[in-house]
Structure formats: structure tokens, C-alpha cells
Amino acid sequence: MELALDAVEARHPAARPGHAPALRGLTLRLGAGEAAAVIGPSGAGKTTLLHVAAAALPPSGGTLALGGQAPWALSPRALRALRGQLFLAPQVPPLPPRQRVVTAVLAARLPSLGLARSLRSLFYPDDIPGAWAALERFDLGDKLFERVDRLSGGERQRVGLARALLSPASLWLVDEPLSALDPTRAAQAVSALVDGARERGATLLATLHQVDVALAHFPRIIGLRDGALAFDLPAAQVTPERLRALYAQHEHELLGAPPVAEAPAATAAPAVMHCR
Numbered sequence: 001m002e003l004a005l006d007a008v009e010a011r012h013p014a015a016r017p018g019h020a021p022a023l024r025g026l027t028l029r030l031g032a033g034e035a036a037a038v039i040g041p042s043g044a045g046k047t048t049l050l051h052v053a054a055a056a057l058p059p060s061g062g063t064l065a066l067g068g069q070a071p072w073a074l075s076p077r078a079l080r081a082l083r084g085q086l087f088l089a090p091q092v093p094p095l096p097p098r099q100r101v102v103t104a105v106l107a108a109r110l111p112s113l114g115l116a117r118s119l120r121s122l123f124y125p126d127d128i129p130g131a132w133a134a135l136e137r138f139d140l141g142d143k144l145f146e147r148v149d150r151l152s153g154g155e156r157q158r159v160g161l162a163r164a165l166l167s168p169a170s171l172w173l174v175d176e177p178l179s180a181l182d183p184t185r186a187a188q189a190v191s192a193l194v195d196g197a198r199e200r201g202a203t204l205l206a207t208l209h210q211v212d213v214a215l216a217h218f219p220r221i222i223g224l225r226d227g228a229l230a231f232d233l234p235a236a237q238v239t240p241e242r243l244r245a246l247y248a249q250h251e252h253e254l255l256g257a258p259p260v261a262e263a264p265a266a267t268a269a270p271a272v273m274h275c276r
């Protein structure tokens, strides 16, 4: 799906009225099937951009078009149908803690199922091999029947990404997909995401703090600073000088935080044994 923003102004979803806009006249186009990473210092407006692109946050100025449609001019029903073609992955995926991983992953298909099949799928997962294959791309095949609340933060984040592979969406908007992953897992997860989007012909826009990962895996890099476009370039043309200018006064973010080890899975409560 094609994504087009023209001179978009927007406030962060949690900002009070009167707060300075998080996006200031942003113009951006992504063709169908393109993949791009958005980088920039903290507070640059990356998350706000994804919320606007997901038709979750109406711009306060400018225009948004998704597949040639202006979402905020559609009827509620048509807007719902359009949102069914979008996949927004927040940093912390909203996975019901008591659900099995298989059910949580297959829930990504709900927008393409009717009500009866949706309800049935909550009790009887209907494509266990499909769920396993998506999880396995993120090295999580063995967690298929695990409960979500028994997963580490990094595993949950990867389950959230595996949902993209099953969703019927043609525009994937992924916010900081690697924040809970160690460097090896991060590289593997971003490869699975980029490859998965390419195989499905989906457009992918992901925000990333790890600049080196963005440059290594995405063909196009969008630099955002103070809600405006700093550059929009093929990865090979993003020079150290451009990065230094993008992250000026935020150099610690460019150098990167020390690798984060995945938090250990919550240990199951010990089973009570009754001996007679």
C-alpha cells in the first residue's frame, strides 16, 4: 500500500492542547512494497509519525493518503476496512497475558475473518502450522503453546513482530521493534521483518534507535529531527557527517546503549505436590 504525507502537522497522542507539534510540515512518500527505517533522536516525532500513518491520530494540518484514500474523509465503516489493511506494532505489543502464544499470533488474522470465525479462532486455533512457521522465523517455534505471561520481554516483542507475518495488512508500521532484544536477536528479528514484508509485497516503515541495524537492513533511511525531515536517502548515502548532524546534542543515542540482555522468563510458580 502506498503511503503519502503532505505537509503533515500533528501532536503526540498524549500531548495537551497547545503543546508544540511533534510533526512540523512533514512530507513523505513510500511506494507500495517499499521498506524504510526512520531514525532520529528521542523526541524527534518517530512514534507520532507512525500513529499518523496508521490513521490512529488525525493530523492537525496537511494531508495523509493511504493507498490513494484520505482516511479521515472516509465513513466510519470504510475507515474500519482501511485500518484492517494496516498493521501497527507498538514497542510493547498488546498481548493478553493469559493467552497462549499460538492464539495471540493468529489474532493478527482477525481483520480478515468474519465474526463467527474470529470467535471460533479464540478457542480453536485454526492454523497451527502457519502460526509455528511465523514464530520460527523469530526463533520462537518452541513457544507455540506457552502462555504469553511466561515469556521474557524480548520474546514478547518478537511474538508481536511474528504477528505481522500473519496479518492481512499491506502496510506495516513498526515502532522500535528491537528495544528489548540483544544485538544477535535484533539482527535476526529485523531480517525476518524486512524479508517477510518483501515476500508479501507489504510496505514497511519502522522506527529504529539502532542506527547501525537500520543502515545494514533497510534500503532507505529517513532522518527525522524536531518533527521535520532532516534527510531521506538510500542507506549507502547516509554518511557519518549526516548522522552526527542528525544526532547533534544527542550523541549518546548515536553511539548506542550497551547491549540489553533479554529479561529471563518469569519462572512458573512451584507446583504443590500432595503425597499420600
Ligand SMILES: Nc1ncnc2c1ncn2[C@@H]1O[C@H](COP(=O)(O)OP(=O)(O)OP(=O)(O)O)[C@@H](O)[C@H]1O
Pocket: 011, 012, 014, 015, 016, 019, 021, 022, 040, 041, 042, 043, 044, 045, 046, 047, 048, 049
Ligand atoms: N507522553 C507525552 N505527552 C505529551 N507529549 C509528548 C509525550 N511523548 C512525547 N511527546 C511530545 O511529542 C514529541 C514527539 O514524541 P515521539 O514519541 O513521537 O518521538 P520519538 O522520536 O518517537 O521519541 P522516542 O525515540 O523517545 O520514542 C516529543 O518531543 C514531545 O514534545
